[in-house]
Amino acid sequence: MSQTEPTLPEELLLLALDPQRGKPYCRNRFLQYGMAGAALAELELQGRVTGSRGRVQVTNPLTPPDPLLAQVLATLRAPDKRRFAGGVGTRSWIRRTGRQVEGLYLDHLVKYGVLRRETHRFLGLFPYHRHPAGPDSWAPHARSRFAAAEAAGFPDRRSRLLAGFAAATGLARTIAHGGRPSRAAMRVFVREEWAPQAVHRNVVQDKSNQAGGG
Numbered sequence: 761m762s763q764t765e766p767t768l769p770e771e772l773l774l775l776a777l778d779p780q781r782g783k784p785y786c787r788n789r790f791l792q793y794g795m796a797g798a799a800l801a802e803l804e805l806q807g808r809v810t811g812s813r814g815r816v817q818v819t820n821p822l823t824p825p826d827p828l829l830a831q832v833l834a835t836l837r838a839p840d841k842r843r844f845a846g847g848v849g850t851r852s853w854i855r856r857t858g859r860q861v862e863g864l865y866l867d868h869l870v871k872y873g874v875l876r877r878e879t880h881r882f883l884g885l886f887p888y889h890r891h892p893a894g895p896d897s898w899a900p901h902a903r904s905r906f907a908a909a910e911a912a913g914f915p916d917r918r919s920r921l922l923a924g925f926a927a928a929t930g931l932a933r934t935i936a937h938g939g940r941p942s943r944a945a946m947r948v949f950v951r952e953e954w955a956p957q958a959v960h961r962n963v964v965q966d967k968s969n970q971a972g973g974g
């Protein structure tokens with residue numbers, strides 16, 4: 761592959777999938793929100809976007825070298841190319857594009873052998889996919905990096921963002937090893953970082969709709 765280190769959405773996806781069963785440790789819709797939010801966070805780390813007051817704004821419209829991030833950035837560009845100041849609503853963008861972003865990264869990791877794609881049928885009729893680890897899986901590396909960051913108290917912003925997405929999507933209870941104190945610390949990052957916070961709000965909305973029968 762062209763890159764030596766996975767991006768935030770790639771790392772989140774590898775942490776989220778059971779390597780044997782290929783099934784997410786959290787609800788798949790919540791993972792989709794997390795994937796979209798992680799793509800925004802990666803773009804922010806690369807100086808492409810910024811987020812504030814519930815909106816994400818393009819600050820550098822030049823196409824990123826990463827083709828997947830380039831596709832994500834293209835969905836954020838304002839129709840009027842003379843100005844990017846308006847931005848788009850972060851929460852609504854995540855809700856609208858989560859499935860698309862997840863699909864981009866699943867296809868990408870399957871293509872490079874990081875994941876495999878298995879097709880199953882529900883009731884023998886309706887196809888669905890599972891994505892167990894492939895022959896070139898990065899999952900052990902992603903898990904060891906996350907464990908090391910957790911043990912060190914998530915010392916850098918990148919690790920704090922990843923921890924925030926894990927907490928927002930419900931992954932923390934599975935992948936965190938430090939018990940309640942560690943999970944509590946990860947929830948703090950949800951409140952402190954705009955992208956994990958937007959993911960969390962979509963998750964809360966879904967849970968509220970389900971509880972209310974909506």
